[in-house]
Ligand SMILES: Nc1ncnc2c1ncn2[C@@H]1O[C@H](COP(=O)(O)OP(=O)(O)O)[C@@H](O)[C@H]1O
């Protein structure tokens with residue numbers, strides 16, 4: 001028993017008995033996982049072990065076959081597609097390895113989109129988007145299209161887009177996987193500054209130990225099940241149920 005908490009108030013995510021298959025492939029075979037509010041959790045493990053599937057079911061992209069996921073004390077497993085979509089838009093941000101910026105739009109227009117979807121007026125959305133680009137140190141490139149940016153700049157625009165709505169939780173899947181070490185570190189430094197200062201809960205999937213070292217704690221996924229690494233920081237009180 002390592003650190004199951006009774007303090008549900010401090011939990012952002014509570015995952016219990018989650019199983020999910022794609023056809024004959026059992027991607028998740030009974031996942032139990034807690035993520036504290038404001039915690040940064042790294043999810044590591046071999047390719048094909050179920051990391052992305054875990055991230056998707058936690059973020060309400062699709063429901064698992066079995067088990068439950070609570071977000072902020074409410075079961076999200078039974079939500080229908082429209083309700084999950086609404087939850088994602090209202091509460092979650094996403095960063096992926098690449099290919100998430102719209103190539104025909106400028107950097108600032110890309111960052112403005114989530115705000116417009118959330119009902120912001122264009123003028124205030126542009127101001128907010130520009131602030132977000134500044135926080136990621138790419139405001140100078142706001143009028144460029146993704147194809148005119150370096151990989152690292154484009155990824156920082158993508159981070160600005162994910163964080164511009166100030167989501168309570170951020171899901172990142174190999175967010176620096178396409179970048180060289182220096183660009184990856186610069187992106188992670190800006191991202192973590194922002195996430196820590198806002199108290200954002202973050203789940204970051206990575207195979208890179210240097211990226212995992214930014215997290216408070218590490219959950220290792222093998223064959224669709226979670227174990228815990230020698231974890232850092234905040235491990236007391238949030239953990240697996242053994
Ligand atoms: N959409 C899908 N259709 C069929 N199989 C899938 C799908 N997504 C993932 N899988 C399979 O589920 C397993 C876990 O995949 P994934 O969660 O993407 O692993 P990871 O992110 O750790 O590399 C793998 O065997 C993978 O091939």
Ligand SMILES: [Mg+2]
Nearest residue numbers: 051052053173
């Ligand atoms: Mg993956």
